[in-house]
Amino acid sequence: xxxxxxxxxxxxxxxxxxxxxxxxxxxxxVMSVIKADAYGHGVLTVAESLRDSDAxxxxxxxxxxxxxEHGIEKPIVLLEGVNSEADFITAAxxxxxxxxxxxxxxxxxxxxxxxxxxxxxxLMVDSGMHRLGISPEQATSALSLLQACQNIHGEIGLMSHFxxxxxxxxxxxxxxxxxxxALKQQTDVPLCMANSAAVLSYPQSHKDWVRxxxxxxxxxxxxxxxxxxxDLQPAMQLKTRLIAVYDIEAGGQVGYGGDWTADKPTRVGxxxxxxxxxxxxxxxxxxxxxxxxxxxxxxxxxxMDTICLNLNDMEHAQVGDEVVLWGQPDLPVxxxxxxxxTIPYELVTVICQRVARELSDG
Numbered sequence: 001x002x003x004x005x006x007x008x009x010x011x012x013x014x015x016x017x018x019x020x021x022x023x024x025x026x027x028x029x030v031m032s033v034i035k036a037d038a039y040g041h042g043v044l045t046v047a048e049s050l051r052d053s054d055a056x057x058x059x060x061x062x063x064x065x066x067x068x069e070h071g072i073e074k075p076i077v078l079l080e081g082v083n084s085e086a087d088f089i090t091a092a093x094x095x096x097x098x099x100x101x102x103x104x105x106x107x108x109x110x111x112x113x114x115x116x117x118x119x120x121x122x123l124m125v126d127s128g129m130h131r132l133g134i135s136p137e138q139a140t141s142a143l144s145l146l147q148a149c150q151n152i153h154g155e156i157g158l159m160s161h162f163x164x165x166x167x168x169x170x171x172x173x174x175x176x177x178x179x180x181x182a183l184k185q186q187t188d189v190p191l192c193m194a195n196s197a198a199v200l201s202y203p204q205s206h207k208d209w210v211r212x213x214x215x216x217x218x219x220x221x222x223x224x225x226x227x228x229x230x231d232l233q234p235a236m237q238l239k240t241r242l243i244a245v246y247d248i249e250a251g252g253q254v255g256y257g258g259d260w261t262a263d264k265p266t267r268v269g270x271x272x273x274x275x276x277x278x279x280x281x282x283x284x285x286x287x288x289x290x291x292x293x294x295x296x297x298x299x300x301x302x303x304m305d306t307i308c309l310n311l312n313d314m315e316h317a318q319v320g321d322e323v324v325l326w327g328q329p330d331l332p333v334x335x336x337x338x339x340x341x342t343i344p345y346e347l348v349t350v351i352c353q354r355v356a357r358e359l360s361d362g
Contacts, residue, residue, distance in 0.1 A: 003356040005240040005273045008327070009041050011049035012361040013233035017216045018050050020231060024199055025206040029054040031077065031192060033213030035063060040278075040348040041217055041236055042357050047072050050216065055120065057211060061087055064096040075120040080132075081105060085112045088151075092116050099124050099159065101132040106142060109151045117153035121146065122192065125183065127176040129163035136179050140186055157190035157209070158183055165197035165205075166221045173198070177205050197221040200230055219333060219344045226332040236348060237327030238279075238355075242291070242319050244270040245311065254308050255300025260285055267311040268299070271323045276304040278351040279325060282340040290324035290331050291317055 021030055032053035038046035047056060047067060055075040058064050064076045081098045082088055083105065091098050092114040100106060101124035109118075123143055126133030134142045139158070146152050160180050164170040177193065184191045184207070192209035194202065199210050200221070214220075218227040218234035227234060247267050254260045254268060271289070275281045279302060287298040289309060297310045311317050326333040326347075337344040 005238065005277050006356040006358055007351055008237045008239060008358050008360045009045055010233070010235050010360055011045065013218055013235040014046060014049040014216060016233050017218055017235065018052060021199055021210065021212050021215065025194070025210045028206045028208060028210045031055040031057050031209055031211045032216055033057045033211060035059040035079065036349045039214065039217050039345065040351045043067065044070055045359065061090060061096070065090065065094050068094045068096070077120070077122060088112060089114060092118055095119070097121055100146060101134065103134070103142065106145050109149050110145070112151065114151045117151050119154050121152055121154065121156045122159045123156055125158055125160045125180065127160040127179040128172060129161050131161070133160065136183060139183055143187055143189070155189060157192055158187065159192045162193070162195060162198055165195055165202060168201045173202060214345060217348065223338070226334040228329055228332070234327045234332065238325040238351065240271050240273040240323050240325065242269050242317065242321045242323060243272045245317060245319055256303065257301060259301055260299040269309040269311045269317055271307050271309060272305065273307060273325060274303045274305040276352070277355050279307065280340040280342065280347060282342065283336060286339045287336060288331065290328055291321060295331070
C-alpha cells in the first residue's frame with residue numbers, strides 16, 4: 001500500500017546539483033553539508049547520492065556516528081564541535097573531525113589522551129558573524145597550539161562563515177573574506193569559506209574548499225530567486241492525495257474559525273497533509289497546490305492532518321487524485337517559503353517522519 005503524504009527524493013537531481021557546484025568552483029574541493037537529516041531529504045540517501053563529494057559536514061556528533069555506523073567512509077566534519085573528553089574520544093574512534101572553535105577545546109585536547117589522533121581538522125575563525133569561532137587576532141596562535149598537539153594529526157584548515165552572503169554585493173562579505181585571506185597568507189593552510197550563496201554569487205571566496213548546503217537540494221539561498229534560475233534541480237517533491245470532495249453553498253465557512261467564507265457555491269477538496277506533517281500553518285489561505293497540473297488555492301486554516309482546497313475550476317477532481325505541495329518548476333519550495341514568511345530551509349527540514357520517503361530518478 002502506497003503511503004501519503006510522501007516526499008519523493010530524486011538522487012539524480014542531487015548528483016546534478018553537486019555537478020553544478022563543481023562547475024561553479026572548479027578549483028575547489030567540496031564539503032557537502034548534510035546536517036539535519038540532509039535538510040529533511042534523508043541523510044543516508046543523500047550521502048550515497050553525493051558520494052563524489054570530497055567530504056561531508058554535519059552539525060553534531062550523533063549525526064556523524066550515525067553515518068559511520070551505516071557505512072559512510074568520507075571525511076566528516078562536526079560543525080558544532082564537541083566539548084567533553086568523552087565526546088572527543090567518540091569522535092576519534094569514529095574518525096570524525098570536530099570543528100575547533102573555542103580555546104577550551106584546545107586546552108582539553110592538550111591534556112587528554114585519545115585512542116588515536118584526530119584527522120582532517122579545522123579551526124573555526126569568527127570573521128564577523130559572531131556565532132562560533134576564535135577571533136582573527138588569536139587564530140594564528142590557536143593554530144600553532146593545535147599543530148603542536150599530539151591528539152591532532154595532519155594539516156589543519158581555517159574555516160569561517162559568511163553572515164550576509166545571501167545579500168549579493170554586501171560590503172560585509174568582502175570584509176570577512178579579506179580577514180580570512182590575510183590569515184591564509186600568514187599561515188599557508190587550506191581555507192573553507194564559501195557556503196551555497198557564496199558558491200553561486202561570490203567566486204572570489206571559493207578558495208581551497210567550498211561548503212555547499214542548500215543548493216545541493218536544488219534550492220536557492222536568495223529571497224528573490226528559485227533554484228531553477230541557477231540550473232539547480234529540486235531534489236524533493238512533496239505530494240499527497242485528495243481524501244474528500246464535497247460542495248458547500250454561498251456563505252459556507254471552511255475550517256477552524258471560519259477564516260474562509262464561500263462567496264458562491266463552491267466545490268471543496270480535502271487533502272491529507274497538515275502542520276502535523278510539517279506543512280506550515282502560516283500557509284493558511286495563502287498557498288496554492290498543483291492538482292492535475294493546475295494550481296488551486298488552499299482555503300481555510302491548515303489543520304494538523306489536512307488542508308482544504310478550492311476546486312471550483314476542477315470539476316473532474318476526485319478522491320485519490322495526487323496533490324503536489326511543492327517541488328515542481330512552477331511551484332518551487334522557495335515560493336511557499338515566501339508566502340509563509342520564512343525560509344525554504346525551514347520548510348524542508350521540518351517535514352516529519354510520518355511523511356513517507358520514496359526515491360525517484362524521474
